[in-house]
Amino acid sequence: MIAFDELLIRYRGLERRDLSRWVENHWVLPERHAETWVFHEVDVARVELILDIRRDFAIDDDAMELVLGLLDQVYGLRRQMRRLCEAVAAQPEEVQDAIRRALPKSR
Amino acid sequence: MAQTPYEVLGVKTDASPDDIRKAYRKLAKQLHPDLNPGKPEAEARFKTVTAAYDLLSDADKRARYDRGEIDESGAERPHYSYRPHAEGAQGWKYGPQGEMDPADLEDLFAMFGSGGMGGARRGRGARGEQFAMPGGDRLYTLTVDFVEAAAGGKQRLSLAPENWLDVTIPPGIEEGQVLRLKGKGDPGIGGGPAGDALIEVHVAPHPYFRRDGDNILVELPVSLSEAVLGARITVPTVTGPVTMTIPKGADSGAQLRLRGKGIHRRGDPAGGDQIVTLKIVIGDSGDAELASFLETWAPKHPADPRRGMVS
Numbered sequence: 001m002i003a004f005d006e007l008l009i010r011y012r013g014l015e016r017r018d019l020s021r022w023v024e025n026h027w028v029l030p031e032r033h034a035e036t037w038v039f040h041e042v043d044v045a046r047v048e049l050i051l052d053i054r055r056d057f058a059i060d061d062d063a064m065e066l067v068l069g070l071l072d073q074v075y076g077l078r079r080q081m082r083r084l085c086e087a088v089a090a091q092p093e094e095v096q097d098a099i100r101r102a103l104p105k106s107r
Numbered sequence: 108m109a110q111t112p113y114e115v116l117g118v119k120t121d122a123s124p125d126d127i128r129k130a131y132r133k134l135a136k137q138l139h140p141d142l143n144p145g146k147p148e149a150e151a152r153f154k155t156v157t158a159a160y161d162l163l164s165d166a167d168k169r170a171r172y173d174r175g176e177i178d179e180s181g182a183e184r185p186h187y188s189y190r191p192h193a194e195g196a197q198g199w200k201y202g203p204q205g206e207m208d209p210a211d212l213e214d215l216f217a218m219f220g221s222g223g224m225g226g227a228r229r230g231r232g233a234r235g236e237q238f239a240m241p242g243g244d245r246l247y248t249l250t251v252d253f254v255e256a257a258a259g260g261k262q263r264l265s266l267a268p269e270n271w272l273d274v275t276i277p278p279g280i281e282e283g284q285v286l287r288l289k290g291k292g293d294p295g296i297g298g299g300p301a302g303d304a305l306i307e308v309h310v311a312p313h314p315y316f317r318r319d320g321d322n323i324l325v326e327l328p329v330s331l332s333e334a335v336l337g338a339r340i341t342v343p344t345v346t347g348p349v350t351m352t353i354p355k356g357a358d359s360g361a362q363l364r365l366r367g368k369g370i371h372r373r374g375d376p377a378g379g380d381q382i383v384t385l386k387i388v389i390g391d392s393g394d395a396e397l398a399s400f401l402e403t404w405a406p407k408h409p410a411d412p413r414r415g416m417v418s
Contacts, residue, residue, distance in 0.1 A: 001250070029200055032265045033250060040248060045192040046201060068201075075193035076202040082194065083243055 002044060004030075004037045011051060022050060025061075027068055112159035112172070112179055120173075124164065131160040196246035199293065200266065242293035242302035249274060249306050253313035256280050257323060257345040257370050264306070274306060279321060279370040282310045316345065321370040321379025328388045329353060331397070344368045344381050351383065359387040 022028045028046050030037040113120050116130045134156045143149035163169050171177045249264055259278030265271045285307050292302025317324045337355035341348050362384050369379025
């Protein structure tokens with residue numbers, strides 16, 4: 001866990017008004033804790049992701065909104081897919097085999 | 108772009124340790140500098156192959172490489188990938204609009220129930236039943252103050268914009284304990300029940316309180332005159348300040364017990380105690396008057412406080 005100001009120190013090039021705006025836009029969702037924001041690991045990784053995207057692709061806020069929205073959808077689906085895979089993995093061998101046989105070959 | 112160690116050895120990414128060893132030996136025989144005198148390119152490749160083998164033959168390093176934590180040379184990657192976080196326990200937080208639209212998922216899972224997408228049977232199981240699936244659990248972390256953890260309280264956990272959970276902290280909760288809020292996880296799909304919210308609680312340390320089971324320990328500074336003459340003093344407890352009597356002639360390190368001023372778990376009316384350990388503090392390098400008094404003072408019954416320690 002890391003505080004707002006510590007994040008600014010850790011990432012040179014990250015400005016206070018940027019990070020504030022990202023939190024306002026709900027791109028980063030830190031935990032509200034006693035009048036301040038606390039960033040968990042997932043939030044820090046999220047900040048890093050936004051910094052990387054901004055630097056590597058030089059995109060503006062509108063495009064960032066779109067990119068993050070799409071990324072979140074992909075990860076949301078991957079999470080659900082993983083749950084499904086876990087459910088399949090918990091089945092008896094013969095059920096798993098049947099599922100594998102029933103999967104159409106990918107083209 | 109640099110080759111991956113798998114490409115260097117010419118093995119698949121799911122190769123067994125045995126396959127990797129065989130591939131390495133084969134290449135090492137071909138490329139060994141002793142067998143290729145005067146061929147610097149062979150020597151360079153031999154080094155690359157050896158480095159790749161060093162990485163892949165160490166199960167731990169190989170796993171870290173596969174997770175993207177280290178690069179081909181074994182060096183830490185400067186950035187850690189967002190993916191393990193997005194797919195980790197807390198990743199749901201950044202799901203679309205904070206949570207998955209259950210309707211989308213029904214579409215997705217309907218594919219599994221109906222033997223393919225589309226058609227009139229879409230969204231129905233083989234026997235014509237609606238596909239139903241319980242929602243997943245969500246893991247949150249919440250940091251609470253020491254005093255709140257000891258005495259209990261309420262916290263509002265902000266999850267996402269316009270979305271929060273009111274969490275009741277039971278008195279005496281411990282570091283790492285997980286609270287389960289039924290039905291506060293992912294919504295169920297196709298009429299399935301919602302998952303649970305699992306809240307891992309972290310307790311922030313306190314500047315002077317510590318815990319020993321249900322007892323609260325505190326080291327309490329007292330002045331020399333309070334210790335010698337006794338005093339009524341105010342002491343902090345997790346449920347607010349209380350008054351306590353220091354007996355005459357109390358020693359540094361003496362422990363006083365405040366009964367029932369520790370942690371009261373639900374269904375435990377007696378509760379723990381607060382144990383106060385006295386610490387005599389002289390303060391700003393002592394008072395000049397006190398020092399001159401002690402210089403002229405001869406106790407009637409002198410006692411050696413270190414008796415028995417030094418022979």
